[in-house]
Amino acid sequence: MRFVSFSLNNRLTIAPEHLVNNPSLIAVPFSKLPSFSQPPLNPSFHFDKNLQHILHGKSLLFDELPFEVEKIHEHYENGYLMYSPGIHKTKYGYACSRCGNEKSRWFASFSCFRCKSDSCVYCRNCIMMGRVSECTPLLSWTGPEVEWSKANNLLWYGQLSSGQQAASQRFVDGVEGEGELLVWAVCGAGKTEVLFKGIEKALKLGLRVCIATPRTDVVLELAPRLKSVFPETLVASYYGGSDERDLPAQLVISTTHQLYRFKQAFNIMIVDEVDAFPYSYDKTLQHAVTQAVHPKHFTLYLSATPSNRMKRAAKQEVLPCVKISRRFHGHPLPVPKMVWSGEWRKRIAAKKLPAPFVMWVKKQAQSGRRAMIFVSSVSMLDTVTDIIKKHVSVIVDRVHAEDPKRKEKVEQFRQEKIQLLITTTILERGVTVPFLDVAVLGADHDVFSESALVQIAGRAGRSKDDHDGQVLFFHYGKSLSMVRAVKHIKHMNREDVT
Ligand SMILES: [Zn+2]
Numbered sequence: 300m301r302f303v304s305f306s307l308n309n310r311l312t313i314a315p316e317h318l319v320n321n322p323s324l325i326a327v328p329f330s331k332l333p334s335f336s337q338p339p340l341n342p343s344f345h346f347d348k349n350l351q352h353i354l355h356g357k358s359l360l361f362d363e364l365p366f367e368v369e370k371i372h373e374h375y376e377n378g379y380l381m382y383s384p385g386i387h388k389t390k391y392g393y394a395c396s397r398c399g400n401e402k403s404r405w406f407a408s409f410s411c412f413r414c415k416s417d418s419c420v421y422c423r424n425c426i427m428m429g430r431v432s433e434c435t436p437l438l439s440w441t442g443p444e445v446e447w448s449k450a451n452n453l454l455w456y457g458q459l460s461s462g463q464q465a466a467s468q469r470f471v472d473g474v475e476g477e478g479e480l481l482v483w484a485v486c487g488a489g490k491t492e493v494l495f496k497g498i499e500k501a502l503k504l505g506l507r508v509c510i511a512t513p514r515t516d517v518v519l520e521l522a523p524r525l526k527s528v529f530p531e532t533l534v535a536s537y538y539g540g541s542d543e544r545d546l547p548a549q550l551v552i553s554t555t556h557q558l559y560r561f562k563q564a565f566n567i568m569i570v571d572e573v574d575a576f577p578y579s580y581d582k583t584l585q586h587a588v589t590q591a592v593h594p595k596h597f598t599l600y601l602s603a604t605p606s607n608r609m610k611r612a613a614k615q616e617v618l619p620c621v622k623i624s625r626r627f628h629g630h631p632l633p634v635p636k637m638v639w640s641g642e643w644r645k646r647i648a649a650k651k652l653p654a655p656f657v658m659w660v661k662k663q664a665q666s667g668r669r670a671m672i673f674v675s676s677v678s679m680l681d682t683v684t685d686i687i688k689k690h691v692s693v694i695v696d697r698v699h700a701e702d703p704k705r706k707e708k709v710e711q712f713r714q715e716k717i718q719l720l721i722t723t724t725i726l727e728r729g730v731t732v733p734f735l736d737v738a739v740l741g742a743d744h745d746v747f748s749e750s751a752l753v754q755i756a757g758r759a760g761r762s763k764d765d766h767d768g769q770v771l772f773f774h775y776g777k778s779l780s781m782v783r784a785v786k787h788i789k790h791m792n793r794e795d796v797t
C-alpha cells in the first residue's frame with residue numbers, strides 16, 4: 300500500500316492512500332514520506348483490547364494483524380500504535396528494522412504492486428516471515444501496557460538435585476533485578492526444572508517471560524511441559540507454522556527466528572542452547588534477542604557446551620555462571636567409545652557399511668533397545684538407511700531437518716514405534732528418550748564438532764533406570780573434535796557437584 304501525508308488539526312499526519320478521498324494528494328511508499336510526528340494519545344478513545352493483546356510487545360506487518368486497515372489506522376490516529384519504516388537507508392546502504400540485517404547482499408529489489416515502484420527494496424534475510432520492504436511499515440503498540448495476570452501457580456511437586464537447586468536459587472534471586480546468568484549444565488542435568496521456580500516468581504510479579512531456542516524440536520518438547528506445570532498461565536509456542544501466534548501469552552516458548560516479531564516484550568529472557576547453530580553464528584538472531592527484551596530485563600543463558608567466549612567471560616567473572624556438573628540421577632555421563640571402522644566413505648559409496656558397524660547394528664536390533672544413528676549429511680541418510688534395512692528386520696526410519704514428517708517421526712520414535720532412527724545433526728539436542736543408545740557413523744567428519752559430539756553423547760543414559768547407555772563413534776582416524784569431546788565429558792564427570 301502507499302501512504303499520503305496531509306495537514307490535520309495543525310499537524311502533519313499520514314494515512315494509507317485508500318482511506319483518504321483526496322486526489323490532489325500524492326501517494327508514496329512509506330519510506331518516502333516526509334518526517335511526521337506521532338499523534339498524541341487520546342485517553343478517551345475506546346481501543347480494541349484484542350488488538351492491544353496481539354500487538355503489545357510486537358513489531359508486525361499489516362498482513363500479520365487480523366484487523367481491517369481502517370481499524371488499525373484509527374488506533375494510529377488516536378496515538379495507540381506506531382508506524383515505523385521496515386527498511387531504512389543508512390550511510391552505506393540499507394538496514395532492516397525487523398531483523399537488523401545491514402548486509403547489502405541480503406537486500407534485493409522487485410517490481411512491487413503495492414507501491415507501484417519498479418524497484419522496491421526488501422530484506423531477504425527475514426523473508427520467510429513475510430516480506431519487509433520500503434513500502435511496508437512495521438507496527439507496534441504505544442497504548443497502555445497489557446496487565447498480565449498475577450495468578451500463576453506452579454503445579455510441580457518434583458525434587459531438585461542439589462546442583463539444580465543451587466542454579467534454581469540463583470535464577471530466583473535474579474528475577475526481580477536486571478542482569479544475566481549462565482547456567483552451564485551437563486546434558487541430562489534436568490535444566491528445564493531449574494527454570495520453574497524463577498519463572499513462577501516472574502509470572503507472579505506480572506512479568507512477561509520468554510524461552511527462546513534455536514530449535515523447533517525443543518519448542519515442541521518444552522511447550523506442553525510448561526503448559527502442564529503452569530495450568531493458569533497463558534502459554535504460547537512460536538515456530539514456523541505455529542497457530543498460537545495471536546494468543547496474548549504471558550509465557551512464550553519461541554524459536555530464536557520468531558523473536559523478530561517481538562519488540563521490547565520480555566522482562567525475563569531465557570536463551571536455551573545458546574551455543575547452538577545457527578544462533579551463535581548469526582548476528583541478526585542475536586539482534587532479535589536484544590530487540591525482544593524489555594529495557595529492564597534479566598537474561599538467563601542455558602548451555603551444556605558454552606562457547607569459548609562465554610567460558611572466558613564466566614572465568615573472568617564478567618558473566619555470572621552456575622555449573623551443574625551431575626546429571627539429575629547423579630550418575631556420570633556415558634563416555635563415548637571410539638571404534639575404528641576403516642574407510643567408511645568408500646564403503647558407503649559402494650552401498651556397503653563398515654563391518655564393525657554392521658556387527659553393532661545387528662546386535663542393537665536384537666537387543667530391542669532404541670538407537671539414534673547419526674550420519675554426516677542428508678545425502679548419506681538415504682543410502683545408510685536403505686543398507687541398514689537389509690541387515691535387520693526391526694523398524695528403521697530416517698529423519699532430517701526439512702523432513703515434512705519430522706514431528707511425527709520423532710514422536711513415533713519416542714513411542715517405540717521406530718527402533719532405529721537414522722538422522723543428521725538436527726536431533727543432537729533437545730530430544731529426550733529413555734533407554735537409548737547412540738552411534739555416530741563417520742564421527743571424524745567435519746560436521747561433528749566437539750560440542751555436537753558432546754550433545755550427541757548426551758542423548759544416551761538420561762533416565763535413572765538406564766543411566767549407562769552406549770555411545771559409539773565409528774571412525775576412520777580420530778579427529779581432534781572427537782578427542783576433545785571425550786575429554787570434555789570425562790572432565791564434567793570429574794567435577795564435584797555444585
Ligand atoms: Zn530483515
Ligand SMILES: [Zn+2]
Pocket residue numbers: 328411412413414415416419432433434435
Ligand atoms: Zn513496495
